[in-house]
Amino acid sequence: ATGGTGSSTAPTPSSAAAGTTSYYVSQTNGSGCEGPRSQIDVVVTALPNAPGVTSPVTYCTGDTPSQLTATGTNLLWYTAPTGGTGNATAPTPSTASAGTTSYYVSQTNANGCEGPRAQIDVTVNSRPAAPTVTSPVTYCQNDTASALTATGTNLLWYTVATGGTGSATAPTPSTASAGTTSYYVSQTNANGCEGPRAQIDVTINAQPSAPGVTSPINYCVGDATSQLSATGTNLLWYTVATGGTGSATAPTPSSAAAGTTSYYVSQTAANGCESPRSEIIVNVSALPAAPGVTSPVVYCEG
Numbered sequence: 001a002t003g004g005t006g007s008s009t010a011p012t013p014s015s016a017a018a019g020t021t022s023y024y025v026s027q028t029n030g031s032g033c034e035g036p037r038s039q040i041d042v043v044v045t046a047l048p049n050a051p052g053v054t055s056p057v058t059y060c061t062g063d064t065p066s067q068l069t070a071t072g073t074n075l076l077w078y079t080a081p082t083g084g085t086g087n088a089t090a091p092t093p094s095t096a097s098a099g100t101t102s103y104y105v106s107q108t109n110a111n112g113c114e115g116p117r118a119q120i121d122v123t124v125n126s127r128p129a130a131p132t133v134t135s136p137v138t139y140c141q142n143d144t145a146s147a148l149t150a151t152g153t154n155l156l157w158y159t160v161a162t163g164g165t166g167s168a169t170a171p172t173p174s175t176a177s178a179g180t181t182s183y184y185v186s187q188t189n190a191n192g193c194e195g196p197r198a199q200i201d202v203t204i205n206a207q208p209s210a211p212g213v214t215s216p217i218n219y220c221v222g223d224a225t226s227q228l229s230a231t232g233t234n235l236l237w238y239t240v241a242t243g244g245t246g247s248a249t250a251p252t253p254s255s256a257a258a259g260t261t262s263y264y265v266s267q268t269a270a271n272g273c274e275s276p277r278s279e280i281i282v283n284v285s286a287l288p289a290a291p292g293v294t295s296p297v298v299y300c301e302g
Helices: none
Strands: 019-025 038-044 057-060 076-078 099-106 118-125 137-140 156-158 179-186 198-205 217-220 236-238 259-266 278-285
Parallel strands (some): 137 198, 217 278
Antiparallel strands (some): 019 038, 076 099, 156 179, 179 198, 236 259, 259 278
16 A cells, blocks of 8 residues: 555456455656555455256156256356356256266356356166067966066066056966956166066967766666767867876777776867866666576476
8 A cells, every 4th residue: 555666567466366455556647746546456256166966867768857956056057067158047858868968057156256067967878678578378268377478687567558566576367267468568777777568468268168968878788889979179088087188089988897987078169278078977787697597397298
């Protein structure tokens, strides 16, 4: 303010650090007389910190994104780390394609000083393809079904095409009634992105009724027997009630010995489903012994 040696070159203040610096300036008239000094205070205001952000923000392709957020005052959003014109409205990222996009945000204090920009990286991860499946899966009514299968990673199973909660356990279809039921399965990649669902249709074909038969069939030992018959389509003949291998040729019972023998017959529908088996009981009865007689019987003529 007083003393010192004046410079005819106006100083350029430094804004490297916050604070107030005073400069003084005088003027000199034509007589060489210097007047009093005027004071110029140069106030350098501290910049605010960069806003608080969460980065990266992660999405899967096709997700519904949210508007970006940051913690600060008078935020300004940019698409470049320097330059450009800030926007007071936070951007909403696009998730249409996979990749990483960087956004930048600053805050401005009450003195109008804008701070450094914080970077928010938005990463959009790609989704996996739908799992590979075999469809339809076909059963006959009352068959023993197996758990469904698909080729993929971290499979999730659903009973609806969209929504619902996936299960990591593959379902085992019910074959109790005829009809078609759809199941859905997706896979999830290492980024945690779940892909579209593949559909598996499980068709349960109706089981035909058991063939019509006549039972029991009765013979005597030594009788001539006939080939068994039944009313139905694509008949299969068995000697056991369950299991075994069916024969398309109807058996001819033996009457060599007395006893009861059961035979079984099923029919198969056009859809390849085999019916329950009907039982035919064949009874072979023993012959009675010859009557007791007295022989010869002797008479005199007359």
